[in-house]
Amino acid sequence: MEAIVLQPVVEGVSLTLPMLLLLAGAGLLIAEALAPGAHFIVIGIALLAAGLVGIALSGIVAMVPMLIGMALTVLIAGGLSLYLYQEMDLYGGKGSGRTSDSDALKGKTGRVTKHVTSSNGEVKLDNGGFNPHYQARTLGGEIPPGEEIIVIDPGGGNVITVEALSVIEDEIDRELDLESRNEERETDTAS
Numbered sequence: 001m002e003a004i005v006l007q008p009v010v011e012g013v014s015l016t017l018p019m020l021l022l023l024a025g026a027g028l029l030i031a032e033a034l035a036p037g038a039h040f041i042v043i044g045i046a047l048l049a050a051g052l053v054g055i056a057l058s059g060i061v062a063m064v065p066m067l068i069g070m071a072l073t074v075l076i077a078g079g080l081s082l083y084l085y086q087e088m089d090l091y092g093g094k095g096s097g098r099t100s101d102s103d104a105l106k107g108k109t110g111r112v113t114k115h116v117t118s119s120n121g122e123v124k125l126d127n128g129g130f131n132p133h134y135q136a137r138t139l140g141g142e143i144p145p146g147e148e149i150i151v152i153d154p155g156g157g158n159v160i161t162v163e164a165l166s167v168i169e170d171e172i173d174r175e176l177d178l179e180s181r182n183e184e185r186e187t188d189t190a191s
Contacts, residue, residue, distance in 0.1 A: 018054025018070065021047045042085055046078035105134075105154035109165065112136075116143040116162060123149055123162055135159045141167075 025048025032040040050070040057066045110125035116136050121143070123136040135158065136149070143149060143164045150168060153161035 016054075016058065018051045018058055018066075020051070021054060021070065022051025025049070025051055039085075042078060042082045045081040046074045049077035050074045103154055105151050105160060108151045110149055110151075110162075112143050112145050112147045112149055112162075115145055116149070123160070125151070136162045138162055138164075 025044045025046070028040040028044030028047065032044060050073040053073040054066055054070045057069050061069070105125070108125050108127070110123050110132070112121065113124050113133065114120075114122035116123065116138050118137055118140065121136045121138070123134055125132045125134060137159060139152075139161060141164075143162070148165040149162040150165050151160050152163050155161055
């Protein structure tokens with residue numbers, strides 16, 4: 001049984017096709033570890049598996065069945081690893097790896113990192129993605145660092161308009177109190 005041997009790059013070192021596939025697959029897996037999200041993992045697993053199958057079959061079967069086995073292994077292992085990669089969603093929850101537009105920022109909360117005024121400031125949004133820091137402005141007043149905020153206008157995503165969460169909650173609380181007082185008056189006059 002003959003193994004497929006590639007021409008040596010370094011004198012005295014021969015490299016079989018299964019060994020080359022094994023090394024290429026391992027290299028792609030290392031590249032994925034260094035650059036997550038680059039999707040090298042799918043082809044890396046497929047090549048690594050094909051290399052292992054080729055090494056295992058090289059002394060047992062002839063060259064053509066070994067090549068067919070390695071090709072089928074690439075297809076099966078690649079398809080299976082792609083399916084598992086998409087199902088497991090390794091990089092942060094269902095759909096979070098997808099790009100979204102600036103409208104998705106509306107209603108997000110975060111904290112002020114640099115004093116926010118009507119002309120300057122910076123905030124860090126909770127679950128804000130790769131770079132959660134945004135330039136921010138407020139419609140009126142000032143918001144000190146550390147204060148919780150909510151995005152009221154994404155403004156195209158470069159400069160967002162925010163409001164202090166405490167101010168918004170106070171307005172909502174006042175409205176709810178007013179409604180409950182009106183309901184109490186209605187029930188008092190009805191009895």
